[in-house]
Amino acid sequence: MEYIDRKKKLGEVVSIMMDYVENKKTHQTEKTMTVPTRSYTDPAQFEAEMERIFTKVPLMLAFTAELPNNGDYKAMEAVGMPILINRDKKGQVRAFLNVCSHRGAPVAEEGHGNCPVFVCKYHAWSFGQDGRLMGVAEQSTFGKVDKAERGLKQLPCEERGGMIFVCLDPEGAIDLDEYFQGYLGDFEDLDFADWHYVGSRTIHGANWKIAFDGYLEGYHFSSLHPETIHPRTPSNCMHYEGFGPSMRIGFPQHEIKNLLKDVPKEEWGTRENYGYDFVRILFPNVSIFVAPEITQVAQLFPGPTPDKNRTVLNYLRRDPPRDEEDAQALEQFCDFFRNVTYEEDYVIGMEIQKGLESGAHEALIFGKNERGNQYFHEWLNWYVAGDDTAPKPEM
Template identity: 30%
Template structure:
């Protein structure tokens, strides 16, 4: 669903209002310092593992990775061994990769295709819908009810060609979780875009340190002086916060920028255009944070998410993914990485990603020193504070120790569809 003209006009006016303001919007709360331990405390990390990663919808795969009935793939990005299976009935499902007999992995290949899933330990066999259908020497098991021994499912839903999982059986549906963001993303044809590339890189810092570098444009003039800064006017950026920790940024190009190059990342001319994308996706840097770990600019040529996975308290795996419409017989598009035989999978991160990740390890060392007491955030960095508020809500406000908690100061009045900036802008326009 393309944004309606009235909303587009409102956002454009907000861009100019943001550039002209001399202080945060009236009534915007003071943001207390984020406690240092949120990046360095094993106690807080364990709470994240127990609650955030067990209750959130997580991007797991693209349908191109399990394209046909019978295709399966292993997925272990949160530590739990999972199988994603394209069932013989056409439905995509997820299961714990754990045989109901002695707990051996049912699947040991990274990917494959079979009408049945067979555990190699004792050949217990399952259909692609998880049903147990084969047990060797079944007569030797007393009272074995095969109907109660199916593979244990993990909640799995699709958003177009994208596959998400959630370990919480009681989780709200994926589209409800995404809310208005789901409507925004319709114009990018998620049901048609293909998986062009997917590479992982290990970073030596807490996952939030790595992710937060992509959740504000305050740093752009300093970290990206020659790459992003010439194409993004950080003073005219408009942030929007949504329920459940999601967020959007819309940053126009500087006024004097060549209109043929108006986004932070240019599109090779040979790419097929997504013709349903609206004005902002064509002329601005339009980017979404999907809680907890997805950040992606989007445009009329690509959907290229950066996905951050904690592998330890101070280590992170960064997935760099490019999705685009069919590229035919040409080379698959890859927005975020470049050839480098000395790096994992023969690829290295692009210049922009190298700039964003260059300080991660050094930052982490500083965070772990006695010189780090907490994080003061500006209005420009409000998306980060809102993200931390949602982290604590997912954990449970009563479960977070006081010395690690953030104050819930950004209220619903600042969450879409509410936006006090609009009334303030209109009052200023009326007074002129």
């Protein structure tokens, strides 16, 4: 029933987007919104975002497809913190700080692997898949150690819809149903957990919000992407839906009417990529574009200073490569998407960073047609304010 209801809802959105294209309209809100320039440059603002958002909310840090087998692990850095995610011998996923309890060295090298035990390369202390301290090298000379008190520091973690979410606060908690308001059903419908992980590319850019703002609107397609995106997708033609602080952005294609003219209206919601596309935004830092050839999932990690971000572009596909030729084609798709994202979006983002730091203007302005940007900044401001009684913004 939930699947049918979601597809019906998507079909209603498709009908709205078709009207947008036919009548040259877009989703609009009631007024414009200004954001202080210092929001992108101020160290105090940056620290507040790290403390009140990135260490508190569920962050999508890995995919089920990255850890398909028992014993698989992924070691990574997220906003300056060393993270270890693993799947134990019973298939359960856990997350830890990748920090040995002896002298603080990592217990796993950054990247992917498979092992039954994590061994610190510094002094060879060993830890189980559940984070328990299993062995102290040459303990007879080291002295007494309470192994129960010296395990890896565990982080709240949950696997849903083919994605693995982690809270970077060891004392925090995760409630994905409350946080995503049913949005993860999209990924369950896509059978995202069964997809193939192709690989990733890393790019660097300006303040994380400058970069993220670019994922939230298509107002710039004709001017910034005249040869890559605009031939498929009209500029300034978007539809927004909110799910808690996250959102789904609909982008109709120029040919939406022709591509769907022979498709029964009740099936429009099943035709993603054929007449329309969606960009799925997971607050605070993930953008997902599902395409027929390959899917790009951008994870934006702020820092290490306010003027910089590190973006990991992950690539997945429904099926694994059929042969070597297909595998090479997938790698070429990864490079193409990476190049477009960096050369057409991130380069101008770094120019914007310089412009904001110049002090030319005290505030930026988001138009009535840029509702996604407004929605994102409303939620961000709500979290940073830390006021539990503040009204949560609606779409």
